[in-house]
Amino acid sequence: MIDTGSKAALAGSPEGRHQLKELLDTALGALDDAAVKRGGPVTPGGPEAAKAAVQQALGGGTFLTKEPSAQRVTDLFQAYATWAVDLTHPSAVARMQCAPTAAAAAAELVAGVLNQSLHAWESGPFALELERQLIAEMASWVGYGPHASGTLTPGGSISNLMGLLLARDHALQEADDAGPGSGAVSRAGLSGRPIRPRILCSAAAHFSVARAAAFLGLGRNAVLTVPVDERGRMLAGEARRILAGLAADEVPVALVATAGTTDHGSFDPLPDLAALATEYRMWLHVDAAYGIGALFSRQLASLLDGLAEADSIAFDLHKFGWTPASSSVLLVRDRRHMNCLDEQAVYLNPSDDEAAGFTSLLSTSLQTTRRSDALKIAATLLTVGRAGMGAWVDACHEQAQHAAARIAATDALALVAEPILSTVIFRCRSTDAAAVEDEDAWNSAIRRKLMTDGRALLARTKITGPDGTPQVHLKLVFLNPTTTTNDIDELLTDIATAARELAATSA
Template identity: 45%
Template structure:
C-alpha cells in the first residue's frame, strides 16, 4: 500500500530525498518548481491536486544556498490536500536555538516530522542526525523485540531499551556527543555560536560585494553564500585552486545553468578578515587563467 504514496519535494531538495524514496520502495519524487531557491507553495498545490496520497519534503537550509522554504505556507497547502509534511532541517534547524534566527523557521512546528543534524551547526561528526515526529505513535514501526537485546524482564527491571531508538541496531555514540554538547552549551550557547557564523557570513558577503574581482549572488540566509570571479571559467578556477593545494571550495549550479563558488561558514570563532586572503586568491587565480587563455 505504501507504494501508492508519492514523495514530493522542491527542485532545491537534497539528493538524499530521492535516495530515501528508492530505499523505501517508493516512486521517484515529484519535483516542484521554486521561486528563486525556495519551494513554491502555489506550485506545490497544483502538484498535490493530482498526485493522490503524498508526503511532502520541504527544506530548511538548502545545500546550495542555505535558503529556507516558506514552511507555514507549505504546511497550509499540505493540510488542504491531506498530505504529510516532512521538513529536512539538517542545516538550518538548529537556528531554533537563537531567538534572533528562530523566525526564519516559522511554520516548522506544523510539520509531521523533522530531520535535524548537528554536523554543520553543532560541530559534530557527519552522522549526528536526529529524527523528530509530532505524534510519538509514528515511531511505533521501530519497536522491535529481540530476546537477546531487550527481553521483557530486563526492561521491566530497569535496563535501558535502545533498540527502538534507531533504525540501526548498533551505531557510533554520536547521540552521546550531541547530548554532551547541548548540555555544555545549552540553547543560549548554541544559539550564540550559530549567530556568530551567520553574522560572519554577512560580513564576508559584504567583502565579496566590495571586491572588484568578485560577484556575489544574493544575501546569505544562514551562513552559505555563492560568489564567482567577474571573469574566467568558474569551474576551472575552482579546479586550479584544488589541484594546486591552495583551497577546496564548494560549487553550485543554479538556473539557468550558471556555476558558482560556494562558501558555508561554520567556524564560530573565525572572522571576515580570515577569509579575505581566500577571496583575493580566487580573484587572482581567475585573472591568471584569463591571461593564459588570451
C-alpha cells in the same frame, strides 16, 4: 615506544589506558606537526599526492602486516593528520562540515574506549538513558510535546529515509483504515496495492529524498518536484496545484519541506506547507539538516516558524552544532508512528526484561548495534550552552554578510544574492585584466587550483543565469565562528589571484 603487536592491549583495561596515554601523546604531536607542514587548509599536491601519502604511510605494505609495530601506527597518525582538511582554517569553506569542540572530541575518545551500544540495556545502560533524555530535550527545542520521540542516526540522509519510512506507513495505513504505527505496511508490504504513492518536495530539496523513495520501494518517479522561487524556496501555490491535480489512484504520502537549502540556505514557507499538509491529510517532513542552526539564534529563529507543525524533523548537529560527524537527529511529533519499527528478539529484548525496566532503543532505529552519539552532542551543549550556540550561529551569519558585501563591491566577482544563513554564492567574471572565453570552465578551474595549491577549499554549484542556462558558481560555507573579517578578505584575495593566474595562462 609501545609494542602494538603481541602486547597490544584492549583500550579499557589498565594496560590499554597506559597505551592510550602514549598514543594520545603521539596523536596530539601529529596534529601539531601537521599544522606546521600543511600551512593552509589542506596539504598541497592534489589527488595523486594524497594517494601516494597513503602508500607511504603503509610503507608499501598491507594493513594485515606480519610485523606490527608502533612506528607504523605513528606514521599512519602523522600522514592522516597531515592530509586531513583543517576545518579550523578560515579558508576551509567548502562543505557543511564544522570543526568540533574539544569537549566533543574528548567525548568521542571516551565513547570509543568504552564502546557502548544502544540495542540492549546490558550493552550501555547510561548511554541509553542519555540518548532518551537528549531526544526529549531536543523535542522541546522544536516545540514538540511530551508524546514526541526520535532517535540519533548516522547522518541526515538516514534521518530523511526514516522520516519518509514513517510517512509511507502512515499514508498507506490510513488508506487501509489502520491506526498510527499499526505496522500493517511493514507486515504486508506494498505489492498488490492499486495506488500510486506520491512525495512532494521542492526542486531545491536534498537528493536523499529521491534516494529514500527508491529505497522504500516507492520509486524515484514517486517524487513530484515543486517549482521554487529565485532563492530556492518552495512555492506553496505550486504545491497546491500539483496536489489538486493528482489522479484518484495517486496517494499523497509526504510533503517534504527544506529548512536551509544546500545552496542558498533558503527556508520553505513552513506555516503554509503545514496548512497544506493538514488539508490533504499528508505527512509533513522537514529536512532541517543545515537550517536547524537558526533555532539557536535570536535574529534568525523566525526562519523556523511553523516547525512544530511537522510530523517529523531531520537535522544535523555536525553542521551547526560543532560535534564530530555523524551527529544526526530524527524527531517525530507522535511516538506512536514509530511503532512500525518495533522489533523483539528473545536474545536482545525479551518482554519480561522490558517489563522490568531493562529496556533498549532497538525499536527506535534501523540499526541494531549502534554507538553512543549522544555523549559528544551533550559535551558540546554543556560546554557551549544555548546562548553560546546562538552567538556562534550569528557569527557565521555575519561572516557570510561580510563576504557578500566584499564580493558585491568587487568588479571581478558577481554575487548571486544576499546570504540567508551562512552560505555565499558568487562567480568570478571576466574583465579586461582577466579575459576568458569559457567562464564556466574558468570558475571550475579556479576552485581546483586553490585546492591543489592548498590555498583554499571552496564548493561549486550551478545557478541559472540571466539567459536561463545553468552556470557554474563558487560557494563559501561559513561554519567556523572564529573566522575574522581579515581572514575573509585574504580568502577573497586568494580567489582573485588564482583567477588572474589562470586567465593569464589561458590568454
